[in-house]
Amino acid sequence: MLSRKNILFLFVCIFVFTFALYFKFNNSRNDIKKTTFTKLEKIKKRKKNEIIEYFNEIQGRALDIKNDNIMFDYFVKKKNDSRENRELEYEIDKHFVNMYGNFYDILFVDSSGYVFHSIKKESDFHNNLFEDNLSFSKLSERLKEHRDEDFVEYEMYTPSDEPAAFFIVSLHNNDKHLGWFILQSSINNINKILSDREKLGRSGEVYIVNTDKLMLNESRFSEDSTILKLKIDTNAIKEALKNNSGERIIEDYRGIIVFSSFEKFDVFGTSWIIIAEIDESEVISDYYKSHKNVLRKQIVNYLSETGHTKQNGVISEDMVTRVDMNEYAKAEPGKAVKTSGISTCTGVAILLKDKFGYLAHIPPTDEIYLSNKLTKWFLANNRSDFLSEIIYKMMYYDIYPYELKNLQFVIIQPHGISFGKVVDKIMEHGVDLTNIKYALNPDAISADVVLDVDDNSVSIEWFESQGSFAEYDRDLEDLGTLVKRIIKYNN
DSSP states (O other): OOOHHHHHHHHHHHHHHHHHHHHHHHHHHHHHHHHHHHHHHHHHHHHHHHHHHHHHHHHHHHHGGGGOHHHHHHHHHHHHOOSOOHHHHHHHHHHHHHHHTTSSEEEEEETTSBEEEESSOOTTTTSBTTSGGGGGSHHHHHHHTTOSEEEEEEEEETTTTEEEEEEEEEEEETTEEEEEEEEEEESHHHHHHHHOOTTOTTTOEEEEEETTOBBOSOOTTOSSOOTTTOBOOOHHHHHHHHHSEEEEEEEOTTSOEEEEEEEEEEETTEEEEEEEEEEHHHHHHHHHHHSHHHHHHHHHHHHHHSOOOOBOOOOOGGGEEEEOTTEEEEEOTTOEEEEEEESSSEEEEEEETTTEEEEEEEOTTBTTTOOOHHHHHHHGGGOBOHHHHHHHHIIIIIOOGGGGGGOEEEEEESSOTTHHHHHHHHHTTTOOGGGEEEEEOTTEEEEEEEEETTTTEEEEEEEETTEEEEEEGGGSOBHHHHHHHHTTTTO
């Protein structure tokens, strides 16, 4: 038996532990924005430095051509003698690959703008950069200024049918201007640097925008190319152009709320804006995962004490597919799915707007209820894992991976017994809290649920001892918003 002194010591330890946990929770809550922006700032700075290092490296290689006697001699010979010499051309091509292989192409251009040789021999070969459609390019404009050395930022270059940047190196023999070496750089290496999303999670990305507000790399969220095609006019871009740098929580080019860290920087006199962003919903979800032992109880208590939006609602029985306990079913446009008698069980409705939905009636023998290893062993093949099964099925047959963020989950329980496990089970598949709603009614004896794809709705009929009422998913708050309210995120 514990002595009075030991009991007192035990209570002191419990109090200290609880206080430390509470302090840690509140302190981290206050730092969530600061921590996120600090992470984005580090990633943005690292990517910016990688890009600058890359351009410094290829600029150095481009300028080395001034001292390359092999290239200079071939320029003079080829300019004065246009006859074909395949052996010599092969040697020059091989020299180009060995010495300047990180460039896409090199153009040999005389002082009149005529391209008399190139490696790729695209449509600019044997054409004049000062004439016809080629005369409207940024490259042509810079050459007309007769600068000795210059960098021309990325633009759509018609002969290559892709974005290209150029390093211009002027050639002289004594005081006579002979023409230019023009080294063409593709945008692939820039895209490669920015497509590395280490520490950016499921929704983070880093991208570059030019002063015309056009994206210079591929968006991770678009199936189509965004390079020099997607115009971005967010508050981050506007502020970067005005104040050079900053950090804000904004609506991004997809219409999604994100943490955004941005900065304007120069590459050889050309201004670009680099932006590092991550979805706010992922930040809140990660915060929940780190503090779920505290937040689970607070969410359940909050919803238990919150009133319901009580309404009347009836779904015609002749258009409904029924789902019994230990079953789930898919609904498509023109159909609805209904399950009845959710009490000690759990209902989960999954809806992709205007496309399809799933409704599951999950029994107490499912993974969302089981934590004891002995119980799992005893149930063996009699236990289910409905949520994983449905999500895997959707991802294999019904949706593309990028559509996962468009799914809406509604958990229906008259109890809060397995709240933590069902939310964890959904989130482990990459779903954020903003995509999850939780309908809880501790006063209810049971619930019936109807998922209607045509109406894009989930309706719940709660049965209490004093009667019944309907509640709809559109009136429920998503868990991301609820967590933000509980932790006083916007204060």
